[in-house]
Amino acid sequence: MEKFSLQPIGYIRSSLKTLEDCPLQESEGAPEAVIEIDAAFAEGIQGLRVGAPLVLLTWFHLADRRVLKCYPRRETTAPEIGVFTTRSPDRPNPVGLHRVKVIEVLPGKLKVHPLEALDGTPVIDIKPDISPR
Amino acid sequence: MEKFSLQPIGYIRSSLKTLEDCPLQESEGAPEAVIEIDAAFAEGIQGLRVGAPLVLLTWFHLADRRVLKCYPRRETTAPEIGVFTTRSPDRPNPVGLHRVKVIEVLPGKLKVHPLEALDGTPVIDIKPDISPR
Numbered sequence: 001m002e003k004f005s006l007q008p009i010g011y012i013r014s015s016l017k018t019l020e021d022c023p024l025q026e027s028e029g030a031p032e033a034v035i036e037i038d039a040a041f042a043e044g045i046q047g048l049r050v051g052a053p054l055v056l057l058t059w060f061h062l063a064d065r066r067v068l069k070c071y072p073r074r075e076t077t078a079p080e081i082g083v084f085t086t087r088s089p090d091r092p093n094p095v096g097l098h099r100v101k102v103i104e105v106l107p108g109k110l111k112v113h114p115l116e117a118l119d120g121t122p123v124i125d126i127k128p129d130i131s132p133r
Numbered sequence: 134m135e136k137f138s139l140q141p142i143g144y145i146r147s148s149l150k151t152l153e154d155c156p157l158q159e160s161e162g163a164p165e166a167v168i169e170i171d172a173a174f175a176e177g178i179q180g181l182r183v184g185a186p187l188v189l190l191t192w193f194h195l196a197d198r199r200v201l202k203c204y205p206r207r208e209t210t211a212p213e214i215g216v217f218t219t220r221s222p223d224r225p226n227p228v229g230l231h232r233v234k235v236i237e238v239l240p241g242k243l244k245v246h247p248l249e250a251l252d253g254t255p256v257i258d259i260k261p262d263i264s265p266r
Contacts, residue, residue: 002255004192006137006226009217041225043201046215057228059137068176082179084142084259092174093139093257095190095228099264122135124226126217131232132265 006059008122009044010037014115019062022116030114032103035123042108045126050105056098057125058117063094096121099129139192141255142177143170147248152195155249163247165236168256175241178259183238189231190258191250196227229254232262 014033016022022030035056037045048054067090069080083091096117104111110126147166149155155163168189170178181187200223202213216224229250237244243259 002141004139004141004194004255004257006139008135008137009225041201044215044217044225046202047218048215052218055230057226061137068174069179082177082181084177085180085185085261087260087263091258092142092177093190095258097188097230097260122137124137125224125228127220127230128218130220 006124008038008059008124009041009126010035010123012058012115012117012119012121012123014117014119014121016116016118019118022118030116032111032113033115033117035110035112035126037108037110039108045110048102048105048110050102052102053129054100054102054112055127055129056096056100056112056115056123057127058096058098059122059124060089060094060096061120061122062089062118064090065092065094067091095124139257141171141192141257142174142259143168143256145191145248145250145252145254145256147250147252147254149249149251152251155251163249165244165246166248166250168243168245168259170241170243172241178243181235181238181243183235185235186262187233187235187245188260188262189229189233189245189248189256190260191229191231192255192257193222193227193229194253194255195222195251197223198225198227200224228257
């Protein structure tokens with residue numbers, strides 16, 4: 001089967017150190033976090049400004065990639081549903097999407113808010129968020 | 134350097150056969166398309182309904198992954214900007230994001246609209262779209 005290779009462009013630095021620290025959605029009170037951009041990719045953030053709405057793509061490095069069905073929002077009494085109808089991090093290609101705003105631009109780093117991703121989570125892409133807020 | 138491996142969960146079938154057929158954004162008039170889910174992952178779409186708003190993650194298989202700076206929206210007279218301030222498909226990890234709605238659910242297939250992705254584009258994830266429209 002065809003495969004593709006991803007390389008992290010950077011890593012998340014966050015006060016969220018364990019899965020138990022993480023809210024289920026950003027809207028439930030996630031902290032700010034810093035994205036440390038790998039030096040090889042630092043040119044790519046040139047022009048990013050405070051206030052810019054972004055979509056971060058992360059790699060859920062702790063995910064169970066065998067999962068195809070799961071319980072909605074950890075409600076284990078409900079029937080299981082297809083994983084592609086959920087935002088579960090446990091999925092075949094565990095890419096996370098996070099809508100954040102830039103709150104500070106530092107050399108090789110971006111401070112963003114709000115972000116429910118664990119400290120050490122790899123970042124695979126950053127895009128401008130063009131959807132309504 | 135750390136690397137991760139992605140496997141396609143399916144492929145796009147579309148009337149868009151070449152890059153010249155593609156609008157710059159979905160909002161500029163993209164067609165409907167069919168996602169053919171690989172049999173190994175078909176269980177994952179169980180429960181998806183007509184009308185569901187989705188975010189599709191695709192792999193821009195024709196992308197130039199060395200690009201860190203580019204021209205905004207092909208305006209080659211403007212100064213170059215960091216690729217992470219743009220939606221250019223040419224980027225280090227060429228993952229595409231597409232906001233679509235399900236218009237038909239078929240065995241192992243989803244018909245969605247609108248989608249500006251080339252015929253044959255690999256699909257790497259499907260998530261419910263929880264952002265405002």
